[in-house]
Amino acid sequence: MSKPLLILGAGGHASVLVDILRQQNREIVGLVSPESELKNKMFNGIEHFGSDDDVLKFDNKVINLVNGIGSLPGNNLRVKLYNKFKALGYEFETVVASNAIVSDYARFEEGVQIFTGVIVQTNVRIGRNTIINTGAIIEHDCNIGANNHIAPGVTLSGQVQSQENVHFGTGATVIQSVSIGENVVIGAGSSVTKNVEENTICFPARITKKVLKKNEP
Amino acid sequence: MSKPLLILGAGGHASVLVDILRQQNREIVGLVSPESELKNKMFNGIEHFGSDDDVLKFDNKVINLVNGIGSLPGNNLRVKLYNKFKALGYEFETVVASNAIVSDYARFEEGVQIFTGVIVQTNVRIGRNTIINTGAIIEHDCNIGANNHIAPGVTLSGQVQSQENVHFGTGATVIQSVSIGENVVIGAGSSVTKNVEENTICFPARITKKVLKKNEP
């Protein structure tokens, strides 16, 4: 049976999760966020807890946590909270949007989040606490590490591998059979055609800007 | 109750709209286009009116208009027709394809068109007469201005803002929290990571071409 859920965070990432979970009629017992007040109207009706310590009021056998902290390069709060509450015996819910298209032959580890309109093909493995964000495409036989963030609109071709803590920026594409080392940042819009070593950032050529004259273009 | 619809235009954009509206069993009372004859077979069975003045034969309380004029940089016919018929008291139908994925927490102004396979997340606002074209992704908290065209395959990350009359070209991507000024053209395939000032065009680095030798690649 599905457990009630307690959500860590109250920003944009959490709001999409709440939207997905409401469509699945899941019970949300609260949002945990240091903000003095929840400004987002879609959180109306959900109880607000102001401190991480409030989590401890909930029995880890009764509720599951949802990691509502978003993931951006250079901010590891999401990973810290995951590790902290795992050490305290809590389980993180794996969330799969009802309208994502997921192969029966894909495997997700604990706390994976598969967002709206995502496509996951056969034989894919996704590591713990990884986000597959809106509309991303994960092709057959991809093996994605823990604590990755695959941003909206990313396309990974077949047999792409990534180690832990990789960020694939918005709309990035990776061709088949490429391996990505740990702690890599793939900049938004990058097209990756070769392996990327650990602790590397890559980004596409800059766009060019030009002032438009009257009646242009 | 749904009103009968009169469509302005008879090109490719109008053809996709007709396809979407037929799937919703909407009544289409005619297509308005100066072409002497409608060549597209999928318009068979729909009455053809040759002049904008023919619109005035229809009572603006009885029918709604659908803006079937496409949008490309440098061509503002779509906007002109919208403003002209609004001034004459007509209402423009907001069209949302049945297979688009739209959050209950998104808001669309008059005449917005959400095409096939589009994803719109929570707390998004889309301004009047804007097209979200096939398969585009609009992330949480985006605030899109009036008379924008978001072309097929575009991805906008969370909290992107645009002013009026912005064109996002095919497959362009914009990272989170970027602001785009009015009258901006984002070229196809651009990856935008910083704010863009008004009256600007941006485009990606050119692709390189090479003649393939026999048995290459």
Add this chain to the structure above:
Amino acid sequence: MSKPLLILGAGGHASVLVDILRQQNREIVGLVSPESELKNKMFNGIEHFGSDDDVLKFDNKVINLVNGIGSLPGNNLRVKLYNKFKALGYEFETVVASNAIVSDYARFEEGVQIFTGVIVQTNVRIGRNTIINTGAIIEHDCNIGANNHIAPGVTLSGQVQSQENVHFGTGATVIQSVSIGENVVIGAGSSVTKNVEENTICFPARITKKVLKKNEP
């Protein structure tokens, strides 16, 4: 009535086809592959034939073939097998994933494969033995030649035309009304805004890589 299917190939492309066909409860009478053993667990329960000659044991009036060979630039096995077995009187099944979104006004020639989450708009024509891979978007009035491979995440705007044997790499985008000659390779992530002559390869500007320092970015 649907015929039983015999699949040529047992790699990643074949695995996605098996997944799609199982969702449609299609009968799969075997996989033909020179591998000594099928390693992919999702092929469990499907009979394995080791040689192309085994195909001849099946009556071409009773079964249809499915071309499970993937397509990459420089490898024309997929096309060779198609031509060989057509000459022997076999028919290739046209496969359309149940969750693809396909206009009633699109036409597919023999052996076309439309994968998971693909969108095909009105008045599109797709030539024989062409793959439209996962999540690709094919806009209104596109006319795609035979033996093309449109890789995952590609976006083709309206009225794009391609001749035979064109490869559109992962995540490539093409703007409206562009024509692509035969034997062209559009590199992954390319954004094509002008016609491309036959026997040409195009690729985007290289990405830049930089080693991340501690606590970067």
